[in-house]
Amino acid sequence: MNVNQSFSKSLGIWISDKKSQKLNWKELIVSCNSHGYNIVKLDIEKPFEEQGEINIFLHKLTDVIASADQGEEKTSIIINRIEQYLSNHPNVLVIDPLDNVRILLNRFNYYSILKEESSLRKIGIFTPTFAEFKTNNINENYDIMRQNGVTFPVICKPTVAHGSKLAHEMVVIFNKRGLSVCKPPCVVQSFVNHNAVLHKIFVVGNRYNIAQRPSLKNFYASDDLDPIFYSTGEVCKADSQSTLSILDPQDMADRNMCLNEDKIKTIIQILRRRIGLVLYGFDVVIDNVTGNHAVIDINVFPSYDNFPNFFEHLLECIEEMECTENSNGVTEVCSRNRLINVGSCSNKYGVVGMNIN
Template sequence: MVREMREEMPYGIEEGGREEEGGFPNTSHKRLVVVGYALTSKKIKSFLQPKLEGLARNKGILFVAIDHNKPLSDQGPFDIVLHKLSGKEWRQILEDYRQTHPEVTILDPPDAIQHLHNRQSMLQAVADLNLSDSYGKVGVPKQLVVKKDASSIPDAVANFGLKLPIVAKPLVNDGSKKSHELSLAYDWYSLQKLDPPLVLQEFVNHGGVLFKVYIVGEAIKVVRRFSLPDVTKRELSKTAGVYHFPRVSCAAASAEDADLDPCIAELPPRPLLEKLAKELRRRLGLRLFNLDMIREHGTRDRFYVIDINYFPGYGKMPEYEHIFTDFLLSLVKGKHKKRSG
């Protein structure tokens, strides 16, 4: 079926041909780009929207669902496999397929994705990078991992030197609803009420705004989202307990059109983001991810990465259809250049 559709559709990737004068494609040398996808039903609904599929088809890209009841090698042929499924069995299937089909681009390597499922290792690449240049400095908040025994948390936090308030996040970041829940603890006693395994991060005042930095290959798109409000010393002295938040940065919390203080709303410098994205693509071995980034309130150039997510909700990213389809075509063109070179 896929082979037949390859022949029927004239647009796609050029194979040994060139564009005619005026920029119109020489369709006799084009072939369809087939992207097999293995995604959750929720991801299919949010990502594979009609506008994306329509634009992709106009560019010669066909999205084909991978059938989990059939061997992957019996399907296709695919140029690209796009996936966001969990489980050891699926990772092994993909690894076997990658070994036997080196000509197919796997987005992204399962082992590299697995690295982001643990919030302890997730931010290590940013910490190791310790990026600092004339445009600013990027780090991670001071953090501590607690795997069990909630009663020991106050002593562990005090010994480690974390200051209140403290943000508590589940250690496992598997994309589930629970993994996006977070808590804010205001006093030492309340720390015992937390539920390990957790990553405890020192809360950094950031003007109540975070930046979602979407990365698709070399493309970068930044949007503002409302976040947790700043905590003053006065509030800290008067507040006690643990406050739970189901999810902070959701689509409903867009801050793009809000009347914000320019010092808070100003996006991180583009050169800084490009340098950060380039280094993280290399260190993480990933091409599809986003960063939750904040600017320390009262500074202009002090930034923190507080979370990294694989294959995030690109449907919320402006112009994602054009960015993503261009990215897919660039992957296949790059493969063809390597082969012909």
């Protein structure tokens, strides 16, 4: 790009200070400038009108939205002000719309969306049976489990999927008495044995990348076992070495199931249609008996540290969305036939990544 060329658009970005330290700002600025975008680092505690014109608003406001939706006064003021700004400036392209982000802040809500897609089960894709607890009453919760077809062992997760470290604290529960450790509101989800292999899919518009990570070993219902507490960060990161990921001897002979990429494309297409996000990721495990693919979690704007050429793909996606908006007034809709696995592509730009969890 010619150094004398002026920028045609401004990209306003906000992420928390902690996450900002993990962002490769130098690479982001170079990529943005090469595409004709100027970067504006936004301060959400000040009116956006005072911070210059922005054409694209890129954010990770998940924790702020979660806090505001739970009634915290300061964050409520911030979110109300941002929503008013976006209402007053409808031409600003938002990645991603706040109401769409809200869908993924509640595990029960997005599990319910997946459950509604009955066509998925016909092709071997499912979300494990689940139920929401709103009380500490063990007998009542056990009845709720049975009514919803949830079976031991279960994973107990906070209903709110963002907003604090607690959102990533999980419990494996093996029996009815173990339900005493559940802290409502929470969701219990039937555990699917998957030979300690987790597949994480990272999505940027119609581009995606698949990464394999360690996961929990196989578990079975037991009247004798006590609950096991763990954090997803301790077990499922790329460099995790948790003992909870070591298969027991009787499971060693189980064959590893292969990920079906056509099923991954179908999931991406449905999530795009039902939830409407550009930046998201989801976790898939493969049932070691049936080979069916289970979607066990969905995340807003996940870590993209291993996503090849993330910034370039993000900016190309933004350009595509702007072009589509200009031509027919609607943002780009992901087409299954156009989905691109960037991990299979040649290294066109060099690896540009970020970690924004």
